[in-house]
Amino acid sequence: MTLQNGPLNRRQLMSGAALAAAVTAVPSAALAHDKPSRGPGLVVERLTLPSGVASGDVTSDSAVLWARSSGAGRLHAVLRATAADGTVLRGRHATKLHLVSGWAHPGTDHTAKILARKLPAGTRFDVTYRFEDDSGRMGERLTGSFTTAPERTNRRGQCAPQSFVWTAE
Numbered sequence: 076m077t078l079q080n081g082p083l084n085r086r087q088l089m090s091g092a093a094l095a096a097a098v099t100a101v102p103s104a105a106l107a108h109d110k111p112s113r114g115p116g117l118v119v120e121r122l123t124l125p126s127g128v129a130s131g132d133v134t135s136d137s138a139v140l141w142a143r144s145s146g147a148g149r150l151h152a153v154l155r156a157t158a159a160d161g162t163v164l165r166g167r168h169a170t171k172l173h174l175v176s177g178w179a180h181p182g183t184d185h186t187a188k189i190l191a192r193k194l195p196a197g198t199r200f201d202v203t204y205r206f207e208d209d210s211g212r213m214g215e216r217l218t219g220s221f222t223t224a225p226e227r228t229n230r231r232g233q234c235a236p237q238s239f240v241w242t243a244e
Contacts, residue, residue, distance in 0.1 A: 122148050122206040122214030130221040135196040138221055140174070140189045140204070148206035148214065150176040150187035154194075157201045157220070170195060179206070196226035 126143040133139075140152045155163050156170035164170070176187035187206075194200070199222045206214045 119212065121212060122146050122208050124204065124206070124215050124217050128202070128204045128217050128219045130202065130219055133221050133223060135224040135226050136194050137190060137192045138194065138200075138223065140191055140202060142187060142204045142206070142217075144179050144185040144187070144206040144214070146185060146206075146208065147178065147180045148185075148187075148208045149178050150189060151205045151207055151213070152176075152189050152191070153203045154191060154200045155202075156195070156198050159199065161201065163201075168195075168198075170198065170200075194223050196223050198223050 123145040125145050129141045130138050142150050152174045154172040174189045176189045179185045179187040201220045203218050205216045
């Protein structure tokens, strides 16, 4: 192999190889910037929420929180009572709960649910969902919201049953 100025010597060959190695390493270094790193060259995959998040079976004092992870882990849900405009409530109406599920694994299709209980009636909640892996690393964060049903009482002051009607075509 020759260059414009003559044959390729050992020093030029080694310089060229070092430059090629540096150029090849640039894409992986750029990728390491996008994901948390454990050290030089090691990229750590975080758990994601591929199916989104959900809440359901909401009553005047409870709700079921649900999410599916990209791998084994346990679900963390942080509930904050909020006003209709989304601002966090302060003072006597403030409610903040941090709930954790059992382990989601291949046998549960990496799905976890949490029953949130003893919630105040007629309150809107913003919920932050995240999965924690077996090394304690927290994964992707998604948020959702729900509102507990208003408390209803009968003439005797006892909680009255509620019913919901839903139709679709």
